[in-house]
Structure formats: structure tokens, C-alpha cells
Amino acid sequence: MRDQFNREIEYARISVTDRCNLRCRYCMPANGVSKLPHGEILSFEEILRVAEILARLGIHKIRLTGGEPLLRKNLPILVRELKSLRGIEIVTLTTNGVLLEKFASDLIAFGIDEINVSLDTLDAREFEKITRRGIFAEVHRGIQFLFDAGFRNVKLNCVPLRGVNEDNLVALAALAKDQNLKVRFIELMPFGCTSRSGFVGMTSAEIISKLENHFGKLIPCDGSKILQGPAKYFSIKNFVGQIGFIDALEHKFCGSCNRIRLTAEGFLKACLCYDTGVDVKKLLRSGASDEELLTVIRETIYRKPLEHSFERSSAARDARQMYQVGG
Ligand code: SAM
């Protein structure tokens, strides 16, 4: 469906849990993480009911996220059920990769279309510095498992952090040399506890300059197929894969935003930045009919805000943390 600004909304990010097995400093506090009681998290049945309604409104792509989505029991079953819904064409996953080795076979068997692995560095010590957990080897094995299984729809997402993983960006990009994968650099967003982490992001211009010093010219890709979503992709001579950049602050892409978000506790957000939206769980659990749900969800999507205001520190913000929304 189209929103009030005539944007085609066709993509929903659904968070299935607020729990995580890492503690990335820009995403989660070290201590005092409040966890939703199990009963407050949407059940698979509830997620599927909402997804069915979203599909009726023209959403055809769903990304499962969290927290760490692979901590949710039986996640591959949810993938299979979502894939079987009429109108849902693409089901993807964003994961930190820690449990990938365990679940990748089932995810692939049950039809996952794409797996994005968040990985900020290939250096185990740096990994621990960023995530507060020393389990880089698990992530590495998970990614290797995907390659060995011949699963090709993989993206690696890295948040460049000045003076932290800065010197590892070339090594990360180099993974796209021999593998047909997309390595993407995502601008650090001022969301939740990010400001308290002490981390500072980097601009895509800085990263491009670093990569060009090492690999030579980055050539923009303008094929319509790869220009899906907000990422800008580049190829490099002798590289099989591509390098992408997503910079929501530096290059605002709100004019072409096509997404909505459903939190693990069932709150439908039309824009990452604000706390406005609708408490879908409350409706689901108070006996709302499909038609009532559809009407409220359609209204929420229609009223999607024009743009985020992350660049203005004084502007109204959602008080949720990134792990509570799903990125
Ligand atoms: N745990 C999963 C993972 O890490 O892929 C899924 C949830 S995580 C919130 C989704 C993405 O959000 C990750 O790629 C993470 O790097 C990103 N993220 C978290 N906080 C961020 C921030 N302040 N700015 C930019 N990206 C952020």
C-alpha cells in the first residue's frame, strides 16, 4: 500500500525476541538489561496473523530480527510458516551469527531467502571489545558454514567505528573479493544507548577513501536489481562480490523508505526514530477481528512520518534501545 506521502510500503522487519547472546556497546547496555516476560512477546501464531494482514496490505518482504532472532526457539519453523503465507514472497534474517552453524541447515531447508550477518571486525580481540563477548570463533564458523553449504544470498553488515574497527574495514571488504557476497558498511545511528557507548561512527566518504587506497577505484553499480533498499553498491576490479553503504544520516533516504517495524512485544512502528505506532498485541489479545486489525494497521502505515530527525539531538525520539526494535 502507499502511505500519505505516496511511498510504496512493502517491507516489514519483525523482531522475534529482545534477548541477545552478545552485548554490542552501541546497542545494549552492559547490565540492567530489562527482558520482556515470555508472555509479553508475540507468539508465532500472533506473528503469523499479523503477517497475513500485512500481506493483504501489500507487504511482500519480511525480515526477522531481534535481539538475536536465533535465540527464539524453532525459528526455522516460523520461516517456513511465513514463506507459506499468500503474498509473502521473501523472508530474510538478520543475525549476529553466533548460532548460525547450529541453525543454518534448517533455515536453508525451510526456505530462508537471504541471511545478513552483523560483523564489525575479523579481529577476535576487537570483536570482544565491541560485543563484550569473546565468541568470535562461533560467528566465523557460522559464516563459513553458509559458504560451505553453497548458500549465496549472504550480506555482511559492519558498523564502522572510529578508532575501534577502523583498521579492520579493509579486511572485511576483502571477503567480497573471492566470495559472491555483499559487504555493507552501515552508519552508526544515534539510537538508544549509542551515545553512552563512547563510539563515534564514520562517514561513507572516509571508508570509500580507505578502501580505494587499498583496492583501487570503487565503481558504482546502477543495475536496478542490486539497488534494492537504501544501500548504494559498488564493485571493485577483480572482486566477485560487492561493497555497499547505508548512511541514513549522511544521505537521508526517507523519501524512498518502504519499511515498517514490529517489535517483539507487538508494537507496530512506522518509523525507527519515533515512538508512535500502534499496540498490535493489545488488539490481538482483546479479540479484535482481522478486519479491525487491518483497518488500524492500514491507518498506522498510511500515517508513516515523512522523515526521521536523528540529525537533531533535541527532536522527539523513541526511548527504546536498538535491541528492542531490531535495527
Ligand atoms: N542481533 C542481530 C544482529 O546483530 O544482527 C539482529 C538485531 S541488531 C539490533 C540489527 C542490526 O542493528 C545489527 O546489524 C547492528 O549492528 C545494528 N545496530 C545496532 N545498533 C545500531 C546503531 N546504533 N547504529 C547502527 N546500527 C546499529
Ligand code: SF4
Ligand atoms: Fe545483540 Fe544484535 Fe544488538 Fe549486538 S547488535 S547486542 S548482536 S541485538
